[in-house]
Amino acid sequence: MKIIRLLPVLIFCVLVTFFWYGLALDPQKIPTPKIGQLLPNFDLPMLLGGSSQRFTPDLLRNHRSVLVVWASWCDACREEQAFLLTLAQQKGIKLYGINYKDDPAKAQQWLVDWGNPYQAIGLDSKGKMALDLGVYGTPETYLLDRQGKILHRYAGSLTAEVWRREFLTLLM
């Protein structure tokens, strides 16, 4: 009889344990199911440069790349610019950008104002490519390996702390 009486306390203890873990989690962050998969196929016009070149997954192959989804209307994108510019200086890493749902003129002006860390930038004005990638906000950063496989995705402004904690280990 006594054991049944302890059941409510035991259930409660299990619940409290999960609540305690829960305090350290962020329920709003969505993990991407695309980890370990290749980048989806896309063919976008370039934001800068001539109209002869297209922004395709081939550009990002054969070296480690970081793909950043950004827009000129996005305030949080400005916050990570300083860090991205220093990241672009590092050897072994090439940065690429996807300009998401933006006006090309405004995007180009934004790069002039805030700096351009990208080797090349694709123009995704309708957001179709971003949808294929599973983008749900800006900025988002993807780490890709030499074959174009997605190693990691971070949603939010990139900082040195986040880079160290989440990306560096994957680059080893």
Next chain:
Amino acid sequence: MENVMSRVFLTLCALLLCTVVWASARYPFDHPAQQAQFQALLHDLRCPVCQNQDLADSHAELAADLRGEVYRMVLAHQSDQEIIQHLTERYGDFIVFKPPVKLLTSVLWLGPALLLLIGLGIFAMTCIRRVHHD
């Protein structure tokens, strides 16, 4: 004579109807079955931005884009299964409000039935004891 009159009458009716302007659906469909499928799907999908709303109600831009995707796929006669799979490949299980029935969610789906059975079992045992008491 009557033929002409009826033709004039019909033309007048047509003209009159044209003066009443009809609104158009945001997402037009040919078959009501497709319309029903579209609406049901929108209520089952979660907006990744305004996470407390479904795709039907959310005003977020991403929700509008996703609605467009679902619309395109319903028009292409894709099944609920295919559409949901298309979206979960990109956004994970998070985007579906109804948890998929797999091993991970077995506790969730079987739980209520199990709890009810246990409850009814307790009920039966309590009433049986009375018979023995007598």
Next chain:
Amino acid sequence: MMAELGVYALVWALLFSLLLVLVPVWGIYTKNATWMNAATTYVTGQLIFIGLAYGCLCGCFLQNDFTVVYVLANSSLHLPWFYKLCAVWGGHEGSMLLWVLILAFWTSAVAWASPHLDRDIRVRVLVVLGALSAGFIVFILMTSNPFVRQFVLTQTEGRDLNPLLQDIGFLFHPPMLYMGYVGFAVAFAFAIAVLWLGRLETKWAKSLRPWTMAAWCCLTLGITLGSWWAYRELGWGGWWFWDPVENASFMPWLVGTALIHALILVEKRNQFVAWTLLLAITGFSLSLVGTFLVRSGVLTSVHAFAVDPLRGLYILMFLGVVIGGSLLLFAWRAQTVVQHRLPDWVSRESAMLLNNIFLVVMMLTVLLGTVYPLVIDGLGLGKLSVGAPYFNQVFTALSTPLLLLMAFGLHVNWQRDSFLGVLRKLGWVFGLGLLCPLLCLVSVHYPLYPMTCLGAVLATWVMFSTLEKVRQRLLLSKTAKKINGAFLGMVIAHFGFSVTALGIIISNSYGIEDDLKMTPGEHTLFAGYDIQFLQEASIRGPNYHGTRSSFLITQGQHQATIYPEKRIYDVGKMPMTESAIDVNPVRDIYIAMGEPLDATAWSIRLYYKPFVRWIWAGGLMMFIGGCFGLSDRRFYRKEAA
């Protein structure tokens, strides 16, 4: 000045709460009557100072004192005065102060308005309530002080109250809800007191019932108001979203309903005492869990206040001590009272036991669905969503047998009855209850979906069953029981439940929605009505600007014009839709403006919602039934020795 006064008042209130705990406990253990009776004085002191603190916060709002951070964040110069008073509970800190105020109110009510309660029990109840107060006031002073000041921004107009909250529903919904939530603390305190005292005899059950019913009434009204307000205000025609915080208010309601029935069993038949104590503890525990969920950021919710992990940790520790401690006390002290008269298979007792089982299973199901995403995430197994489709499906499955049980259970006799006997009594109920809804549905040309028909028939059975109960009571001779408050309350409350059930079934099965692009002048044919977008005009309000449109709804002779609006609030720049509804007892036509699509066209949402008002009408009936039950003088008469 007022802010400082508020903080001092809170500290004094804490002092009185601590005295309320320590002095009577000392009195209990030294068997000193004077010290035990001092409890009432401390309760009064506590109420006065918490009231003073709350009054100071209201004063800060009315005076537009933006040096108080909380006022800055939740009010603005142009906010109308009644919304300023509501804004006091618009954020986390102020709502916690309201919580503590309402707890002090319930504590005072127990101290002053329970003359027939055994002194030993009353003292212990007050001590437990005092301990809860002390815990919450410490929480407020340490992590959520509403009187924190800032002297940086001096020329500001304030950040304004969230526009979604600037509505009349906000005036009533939170205070009513808190009255219910916090009111269950009284039942909790009673259970602890009884276990503490060690005497599990049953007089306490009769004393506890009015307190539980009062809290239940408030919670019922609070939830009903919240649902009605969400429907009017949020612009998507929904009235319940299975949001974690909604679930957090629904679970105590389910347990409270079970508790009321269990208390009747304890009082009348001396049965299931330990179970009833467990229910009383669980009810308030769920209120505390709800508080944790809203304020810790552990779950995504539309109701969530600003997230602070420190607050979450404190509440969790408080939860652990209070709930863990009380459940341990229960495990240790709840002895089985030997039950000489166990229920027969078919009896009122067994029907009530089944009722409890169903309600508790429903509560556990809601709990399971609400915390499942957290559990899966915590185990590192990914993120999934458990939303309305899951809850709706499971709940429909569980409520169907519950409705059937209700229809029968109302007429089963105490002790022992026969199934056939009940069937014979209710012959016409089942027969007519089967025909009426089906005929009604056919007459309005609605399709007869099987699940809908089943639900409608069951709900109608409950309705007719309650009416039959009244008819039978009226037929009894004058010397037998007459219609008193308790009987009337029971009948109205159960009738109200069936009205709500019918409203849910019909509006979910036959509701229609449409998303259109409309320009002024255009018509559309919707649910048999001709709806025309007449015109749009710019508007300006005290703290917003926007567009007001007018729509003409025509069907045969009936014509109505309604005015949905799209507002942009000046301070927050948030766009908000004020939907317009054409109301009629059997259906709502709901129109909401979406975004402007181009220079003249708007995205317009139309909803046809049959019987949706019945949902809240039923909720109101349940509240009224509870009030009638409370008015029964049996609770307030001195017991014959």
